[in-house]
Amino acid sequence: MDLKEIISITGRPGLFKVVAQGKNNVIVESIVDKKRFPAHASDRISTLADISIYTTDEDAKLLDVLASFHDHYEGKACPSHKEDLPQLEGLLKKILPNYDQERVYKSDLRKIFQWYNILINAGIKIKENVKKEEVSEEKEVKKVAPKKAAPKKAISKGNAGKPSSAKKSGTTKMASQRGK
Numbered sequence: 001m002d003l004k005e006i007i008s009i010t011g012r013p014g015l016f017k018v019v020a021q022g023k024n025n026v027i028v029e030s031i032v033d034k035k036r037f038p039a040h041a042s043d044r045i046s047t048l049a050d051i052s053i054y055t056t057d058e059d060a061k062l063l064d065v066l067a068s069f070h071d072h073y074e075g076k077a078c079p080s081h082k083e084d085l086p087q088l089e090g091l092l093k094k095i096l097p098n099y100d101q102e103r104v105y106k107s108d109l110r111k112i113f114q115w116y117n118i119l120i121n122a123g124i125k126i127k128e129n130v131k132k133e134e135v136s137e138e139k140e141v142k143k144v145a146p147k148k149a150a151p152k153k154a155i156s157k158g159n160a161g162k163p164s165s166a167k168k169s170g171t172t173k174m175a176s177q178r179g180k
Contacts, residue, residue, distance in 0.1 A: 003048050003049060003063055004048070007028065007048070009028070013114075015031045015115055017031060024041055025039055031124075032121075054103040055098045067127055069112075077116075078091070079091065079113065080113070081114035089101070091113075092109060
């Protein structure tokens with residue numbers, strides 16, 4: 001499973017993957033208990049790739065922080081998000097030394113630990129997904145490079161001066177008749 005497909009929904013605990021898309025909602029499935037339910041357009045949905053963490057320098061992408069967790073804990077589960085807050089802050093300080101303690105909410109700090117454990121328990125390969133993400137971003141940058149303009153096609157003389165075969169719509173006829 002790709003980390004880009006995993007979402008967070010404000011007000012709902014845990015992480016989800018999008019299963020299907022409806023007219024005004026998406027059907028999501030919990031990664032933890034596999035229950036499905038609709039997430040409506042009014043729900044605030046974020047993919048893990050879109051989430052960043054405040055640091056004293058530039059903001060750090062959550063995927064990069066999760067990869068650092070993976071390296072630090074060697075692909076195993078980290079301490080529970082229910083541990084004492086000072087202990088969790090100290091652990092995050094080891095993994096992400098420049099995170100902004102004033103702007104990162106305590107609840108968000110707990111979510112990082114909870115989400116990492118959810119991903120590990122679900123068997124999702126974090127490190128491999130982050131590498132795929134970096135490679136796909138490099139490809140997108142190459143695609144955006146400007147291209148040379150294609151030469152214009154010459155109009156064939158056989159069709160010049162002949163009326164097109166498309167029929168006029170009723171509104172166009174009415175407008176032309178009013179002008180006479």
